[in-house]
Amino acid sequence: MVPSENGSTEALTGLPSSGSKSSLTGEGSGVHLTTTGSSSSLTTLGSNAAMSKSVRSGTGATRETAFSRRLKKATSIHMDNNMRTSLEAISDIYEDQGASGTERRNLRGALEKRTLTLHQTFSTEFSAVNDQFKRVSRDVELLCASVAKMQSALQQTKDESQVMVDQLAVLQTEYDEAAAKEDQVKSFLNRFHLTLEEKQILKGEVTAQFFTVLEKVKDIHNHCTDLLNAQHQQAGIEVMETTYLQQSQGYDKLNKWVHYQTNGIMSHEVPEVPTLFVRALHTLRDRGPLWCSCMKEIARTRRQALVNKFFSNLSANGHAHVNPNGSATETIEAQSDPLRYISDMLAWVHQSVAEENDLIDNFYAAPSPGQQIHSVSSAYQADATLEVSKADLLDITFEGLVKHFKSRVQSVLETSPSSSSANLAVFFRLESVLQFYCAIIPPLLGPNALLSTMLGEMKLQTLKKFFDMLKVLSDKLLASVPMQAPQDLSPPPIVLEALSKLTIMMDTLAGSLIPPEEREGEFTAVMSGIIDPLLTLLEKVEEIDPPSKIALSINCLQLMVSTLSEQPFTKSKAAKVSEKLDLEISKLVKLQSDALLRRCGLNDIQMKLSAPKPLSQHIPPEAMRDTIQGFYKYMYTLGSISLPHSDRIQAMRVKDAISTATTKNICDAYKLLYEAVLDPSNQYVDAQKMLQHTPENVSTLLDCN
DSSP states (O other): OOOOTTSOOOOEEEOOOSSOOEEEEOOTTOOEEEEETTEEEEEOOOOOHHHHHHHHHSOHHHHHHHHHHHHHHHHTOOOOHHHHHHHHHHHHHHHHHTOOHHHHHOHHHHHHHHHHHHHHHHHHHHHHHHHHHHHHHHHHHHHHHHHHHHHHHHHHHHHHHHHHHHHHHHHHHHHHHHHHHHHHHHHHHHHHSOOHHHHHHHHSOOOHHHHHHHHHHHHHHHHHHHHHHTTOHHHHHHHHHHHHHHHHHHHHHHHHHHHHHHHHHTTSSSOOOOHHHHHHHHHHTTSHHHHHHHHHHHHHHHHHHHHHHHHHHHHHHTSEEEOTTSOEEEOHHHHHOHHHHHHHHHHHHHHHHHHHHHHHHHHHSOOOTTSOOOOHHHHHHHTTTSSSOHHHHHHHHHHHHHHHHHHHHHHHHHHSOTTOOTTHHHHHHHHHHHHHHHHHSHHHHOTTSHHHHHHHHHHHHHHHHHHHHHHHHHHHHHHTOSBOOOTTOOOOHHHHHHHHHHHHHHHHHHTSSSOHHHHHHHHHHHHHHHHHHHHHHHHSBOSOOHHHHHHHHHHHHHHHHHHHTTSGGGHHHHHHHHHHHHHHHHHHHHHHHHHHHHHTTHHHHHHHTTSSSOGGGTSOHHHHHHHHHHHHHHHHHHSSOOOTTGGGOSOHHHHHHHHHHHHHHHHHHHHHHHHHHHOGGGOOTTHHHHOOSOHHHHHHHHTOO
16 A cells, blocks of 8 residues: 555555465556555555545544545455456556556556457457468368269279179189188098108108008098098099008018018027017008918027027036037936926026017007007907917927927936936926926916927826836835844934935925915825835834834834924824824833833732732732832832833933833832722731832832822
8 A cells, every 4th residue: 555645545455365466556646556475455546636635634533544444445355366367467568568657547548458459469360360261161162072073983983893892702702612622632632642752652661651651541541431421432432442452562561571571580599679570560460361470480480599599508508418410418417417407498498488478479569659568468368369379479489499398308207217216306396396387387378388288298207207216215115124223223224215305305395386285185195105115114123122113113203203294284194103103102101111010029919909809818918018128129229210212212202201101100000009008908917017108209209290
């Protein structure tokens, strides 16, 4: 707010907004506009002299009231953005024009003038724009005319091109159909025909590509059924005829190739079979007769190779020397150790059977390159419909060994005379070895194979040879009657030898493949052939005293029982021999007891104890007293019972049993005598004086408790 010249004040104030501060002040007849900070003040000073004079002449209180009223009015004015902008524009105008006093007083006119100037400027400038718009309008009208003309030409061209598009669509459809037919033809040719290169491969050498082409021909032939089922019978028949001829040519070529390769591969002792050869045989399985022909050729080639390998093995092991004519001369080793000689040959044959079985099994396995080889049993079952089985091929392979192996076994049998029983246990073990291989080889070759049959025959011949030797041993034992007893009454050498051979045969049978429940039946004849003659031999010993004869029998029988008790399948025979042993022990106990009773004088009295009572009438008291005193003297003088025959028993258990039984008989006899003397019915006076010792004292003395 600014005071006027005459001291009065007239203010027009606009309250500040958030922007700048403007102040408009008039002096005299003019107006002054000021902008400061955040408020704006407009003061108009009147030029009316009367008003100024009146104001100046008023009192101080009146001036202050008027000033306050105007100030309050000025501060009550609301200053918005539009008013602030307008005031700033007015301020700019006056700053540009120098803000003279006259122009400040004519604010309205200045504003109107400025507005007119702006309108004129706008009109001038817009007239140029209007001219441009007119030119553009004329150009747009020309453009619209051109567009209409082009639309007309385009419609005409569209109508003409539609015909071409329709024709092109028809041609495209026909082209697609032709291309589809071409693809079908190519697919048909690729699926049902061979290329020129493939035909050349089928006619060339046998290689991996040959099998690929042959497999393709096979697939084409098998897929011809699709043509026949799809109403293409004529094409299917033609393709089948072509592929059949191609297959026949391929299989014939492969058959000749396998026959040629067989002689070079399978003639070695240990053949190394190429993968291509195995694949050829797998492929030929589609032609059963050709495959069977190749397999038989392989078996025949392997037969000769095995014969050569057999002779080489014998020569390498030092068993035989091969002559040019093919015969063999047995060496001293074969004659001295026939068991090892034949066992080595059987082991080699079994190993060869397993190797040949594995070799042939490769040819029976599934032909797929990624498929694993089947086991022997599954391959055999899978090919049971073929004309030649694996067992037949193995039979052909090993039939060449039959005569050579058989001649050697027979030579061993012939060089060991049946009149000698020296090799009895050896031939029993040899028969067990043959039985073992008869159990494991025929399942691989088949029960009707020549080698299986020959092994069975050799087993029977060996068994016959064994029983011939066993009969010789039995006859030898029986021919030893009467048997001369050793001085110590131990088992004679002939008994020891026979039981030693029996022990070897028992151990051999225990380790064989014969089921345990069948071993006793298999061994019964062997036991009878040795034990029965020994029992007969014991009954006919040279003239010796009965107790010595019984002691000899006990020693021999005890050795037989201990020998037969070692295996379960001989326990029944051991029980029978044990019964005879118990009988002999009873005889020896009775003989020794009777002899001791006679020495001490109790034998006669014991015989009279059963006489009618009173016993004193049959045995006077004096005789009874003398007999009892003699018994005491005999017992206490020796301190124990002398048993010379019992001491010659070798088995301690049997010896102790005999001694115990003998002393028990003496104690029992004294007890009967003791009780008879004390019996009042026998009328012995002073019986207690006659009997100095009780039966318990005698038992303690004789150690029979």
